[in-house]
Amino acid sequence: MPSLSDVHHPHHHLHLEFESVRELPESHAWPTLHDHPCVSEPVPVIDLADPKAAEFMARACVSWGAFQVTGHGVAPRLLEAIDSEMRRLFALPIQQKLKAARPPDGISGYGLVPISSFFAKLMWSEGFTIAGSPLDHARKLWPHDPDQFCDVIERYDQVMKALAGRLITLMLLSLGLRHEELEWAGQTGKLLPDLAGVLRLNSYPACPDPDRAMGMAAHADSSLLTILYQSSTSGLQLLRAEDQNGPARWVTVPPLPGALVVIVGDLFHILSNGRFKSVVHRVVVNRSQQRVSVAYFSGPPAGVRVSPIGKLVGPGRAPAYRAVTWAEYLGLKRKLFDKALATIEMPEES
Numbered sequence: 502m503p504s505l506s507d508v509h510h511p512h513h514h515l516h517l518e519f520e521s522v523r524e525l526p527e528s529h530a531w532p533t534l535h536d537h538p539c540v541s542e543p544v545p546v547i548d549l550a551d552p553k554a555a556e557f558m559a560r561a562c563v564s565w566g567a568f569q570v571t572g573h574g575v576a577p578r579l580l581e582a583i584d585s586e587m588r589r590l591f592a593l594p595i596q597q598k599l600k601a602a603r604p605p606d607g608i609s610g611y612g613l614v615p616i617s618s619f620f621a622k623l624m625w626s627e628g629f630t631i632a633g634s635p636l637d638h639a640r641k642l643w644p645h646d647p648d649q650f651c652d653v654i655e656r657y658d659q660v661m662k663a664l665a666g667r668l669i670t671l672m673l674l675s676l677g678l679r680h681e682e683l684e685w686a687g688q689t690g691k692l693l694p695d696l697a698g699v700l701r702l703n704s705y706p707a708c709p710d711p712d713r714a715m716g717m718a719a720h721a722d723s724s725l726l727t728i729l730y731q732s733s734t735s736g737l738q739l740l741r742a743e744d745q746n747g748p749a750r751w752v753t754v755p756p757l758p759g760a761l762v763v764i765v766g767d768l769f770h771i772l773s774n775g776r777f778k779s780v781v782h783r784v785v786v787n788r789s790q791q792r793v794s795v796a797y798f799s800g801p802p803a804g805v806r807v808s809p810i811g812k813l814v815g816p817g818r819a820p821a822y823r824a825v826t827w828a829e830y831l832g833l834k835r836k837l838f839d840k841a842l843a844t845i846e847m848p849e850e851s
């Protein structure tokens with residue numbers, strides 16, 4: 502058994518120069534990779550131009566907590582540009598990347614995901630989180646030319662914010678909200694149109710022992726929803742709970758050229774009073790190819806509390822969750838990880 506201090510301070514190889522590692526270090530060998538079988542099942546693919554898109558989204562959010570979206574209008578060139586900026590970033594020497602390290606209590610910067618502290622083993626990945634302007638970080642990474650990176654990040658951020666607004670609008674309409682009720686879906690302020698967003702760039706290097714390595718440990722996102730770009734290399738898996746089709750299992754989300762993955766986060770789970778399910782997902786790695794991904798976490802504006810929409814709470818019933826802001830919920834996630842959602846559940850009224 503690892504002691505608690507090992508869990509919280511796994512200093513060995515905290516930041517690997519992955520490309521130079523020929524054998525998986527013990528610090529990165531996970532015992533829990535084969536907890537459930539990996540199976541193939543068709544993850545819903547929804548064309549945003551389809552007049553029935555909202556209806557299909559509702560169905561996917563109820564039964565999967567995720568779907569792939571096409572017809573979203575994001576320019577393929579923008580996806581190519583961020584893909585190539587990510588590869589340029591992660592190819593920098595580790596000392597250079599650490600100049601832009603995320604401070605322990607901060608959000609932005611290079612480094613491990615916050616939930617790393619809950620695991621005895623390290624993940625086979627590295628990443629970079631951006632909240633707000635990327636300029637300060639880009640100056641540390643590329644002192645002579647920070648602009649190329651910043652331009653792509655800023656364009657991507659704008660486009661994702663608009664897409665998140667469209668998706669959230671359709672999802673709320675599909676839950677039976679009327680147009681004039683939409684922007685007030687937040688409890689203490691307007692949810693739309695001023696959504697907040699955080700970007701995370703992820704890299705999963707090719708791995709000498711993929712059957713024992715974890716790209717990203719199983720988790721649910723705290724966001725309302727997450728829009729994920731994944732390069733053409735697979736690795737993302739969704740956890741399907743036990744149902745009439747079989748026991749709990751991991752289902753791979755196959756990369757579809759031009760498609761984006763939409764993942765329901767805990768805050769939409771709360772907003773929809775548990776109708777839309779935040780889905781547990783993880784990333785596995787492979788022997789031959791680096792995989793990159795960009796997650797855009799979309800959440801309510803700062804200070805706006807999210808609670809179950811009144812219409813979705815049955816007559817004479819209490820809402821299933823209490824109201825939280827995104828910041829408050831992120832704090833709970835950092836402290837309690839997978840127990841965070843349960844701590845804001847409200848007792849059933851009898």
Ligand SMILES: C=C1C[C@]23C[C@@]1(O)CC[C@H]2[C@@]12CCC[C@@](C)(C(=O)O1)[C@H]2[C@@H]3C(=O)O
Binds near residue numbers: 615630721798
């Ligand atoms: C806004 C954020 C969501 C996130 C924490 C973060 O500050 C940036 C990284 C996000 C991420 C990605 C991997 C899993 C996760 C639980 C984590 O530790 O970092 C999520 C966080 C989240 O959704 O709570």
Ligand SMILES: O=C(O)CCC(=O)C(=O)O
Binds near residue numbers: 729
């Ligand atoms: O890389 C991926 O496909 C998923 C990453 C992820 O789950 C996250 O950043 O929250």
Ligand SMILES: [Fe+2]
Binds near residue numbers: 720721722727796
């Ligand atoms: Fe995630």
